[in-house]
Amino acid sequence: MAGLSPRAPRYAGHVKKKRSKDYRQQGPVIRRGDQVQATTTDQRLLQGGSGSDWVHTDPWRVLRIQAEFVEGFGALAELGPAVSVFGSARTSKSDPMYEAAVELGRRLAEAGYATITGGGPGIMEAANKGAAEAGGVSVGLGIELPFEDSLNKWVSLGINFRYFFVRKVMFLKYAQGFVVMPGGFGTLDELFESLTLVQTRKMTRFPIVLFGSAYWSGLVDWLKGRMLADGYNSEADLGLIHVVDDVDRAVEIIVDDARHGGRGPSGAE
Numbered sequence: 381m382a383g384l385s386p387r388a389p390r391y392a393g394h395v396k397k398k399r400s401k402d403y404r405q406q407g408p409v410i411r412r413g414d415q416v417q418a419t420t421t422d423q424r425l426l427q428g429g430s431g432s433d434w435v436h437t438d439p440w441r442v443l444r445i446q447a448e449f450v451e452g453f454g455a456l457a458e459l460g461p462a463v464s465v466f467g468s469a470r471t472s473k474s475d476p477m478y479e480a481a482v483e484l485g486r487r488l489a490e491a492g493y494a495t496i497t498g499g500g501p502g503i504m505e506a507a508n509k510g511a512a513e514a515g516g517v518s519v520g521l522g523i524e525l526p527f528e529d530s531l532n533k534w535v536s537l538g539i540n541f542r543y544f545f546v547r548k549v550m551f552l553k554y555a556q557g558f559v560v561m562p563g564g565f566g567t568l569d570e571l572f573e574s575l576t577l578v579q580t581r582k583m584t585r586f587p588i589v590l591f592g593s594a595y596w597s598g599l600v601d602w603l604k605g606r607m608l609a610d611g612y613n614s615e616a617d618l619g620l621i622h623v624v625d626d627v628d629r630a631v632e633i634i635v636d637d638a639r640h641g642g643r644g645p646s647g648a649e
C-alpha cells in the first residue's frame with residue numbers, strides 16, 4: 381500500500397489503536413498512510429454547507445437500500461406460507477396462460493398460501509387476481525421501472541422497490557415454492573436465480589414448478605441434453621425442477637413438499 385510504513389503490522393487485529401496521522405480506524409475500516417483523511421467522520425457529518433451532491437452518492441444509496449430491506453422485512457415478516465409466481469408481464473387477458481395463472485392464485489389461496497408476484501401486468505396480475513378473488517393474501521413486489529411503475533389492482537399487500545436485488549430477496553425469503561409461468565428475460569432471471577441459490581445451498585431446497593410443458597420443454601431438454609451431458613450441472617440439480625400442465629398438480633407438488641419437511645405450512649422450519 382502506498383505510503384505504508386515498513387514496520388506497520390499486517391492485520392487489523394494486531395494494530396495498536398493509537399491515533400496518528402499515519403493511521404486511522406473508522407468503524408470497521410482501517411486507513412493507513414495516504415488513505416488517512418484529514419477530518420473525522422463526525423467532523424464531516426456536522427460541518428454544514430457542502431451542497432447536496434451527497435444525495436447522489438453510493439453511501440447515501442446504501443441507506444436507501446437498507447431502508448428497503450427494513451420496509452420489506454417489516455411488511456412481510458408475518459405473511460405466513462406463500463408461493464412466488466413468476467411469469468411474463470406481457471401475457472394478455474385472452475391468453476390461456478392468463479386464466480391458468482388466475483386459477484393458480486385461487487388454488488394457492490384455497491390451500492392456505494399467499495401468492496407473491498412482481499405486482500405488474502400479465503401473469504403477475506392474473507395470479508394476484510385469483511388469490512384476491514379467493515380471499516387469499518395477494519402480494520405485489522413492484523419495481524420502479526422507467527416505463528411502468530404501478531401495482532396491479534388485485535394486490536392487497538404491495539411494496540414498491542427501487543432496487544431489483546432487494547426485491548429478489550423478498551421473493552425468495554418469504555416463499556415455500558416457486559411456480560414459473562411462461563415468460564421472457566425477467567422470468568428466466570428469476571428462475572435461474574432460484575435454481576442457483578438452491579443448488580449452492582444458499583437456500584433450503586424447495587420445489588420449482590415450471591408451468592406449461594410446451595413452453596418449457598425445449599429449455600429442460602437443453603439443460604439435460606447439453607448442460608448435464610457436458611457436466612455443467614448434476615442430476616440432483618435438475619431434480620429440483622418439475623414441469624407441469626395442470627394447476628392442481630402444481631399446487632400438489634408444493635403442498636407435498638411442505639408435508640415432507642419443506643418450508644410449507646405443515647413443515648415450517
Ligand SMILES: C/C(=C\CNc1ncnc2c1ncn2[C@@H]1O[C@H](COP(=O)(O)O)[C@@H](O)[C@H]1O)CO
Nearest residue numbers: 466467468469470498500528563564565566567
Ligand atoms: C414490460 C411491461 C411491464 C413491466 N412491469 C413489470 N412490473 C413488475 N415486475 C416486472 C415487470 N416486468 C418484469 N417484471 C419481473 O420480471 C418477470 C417478468 O419478466 P418478463 O421479461 O416479462 O418475463 C416478473 O416475474 C416480474 O417479477 C409491459 O407492460
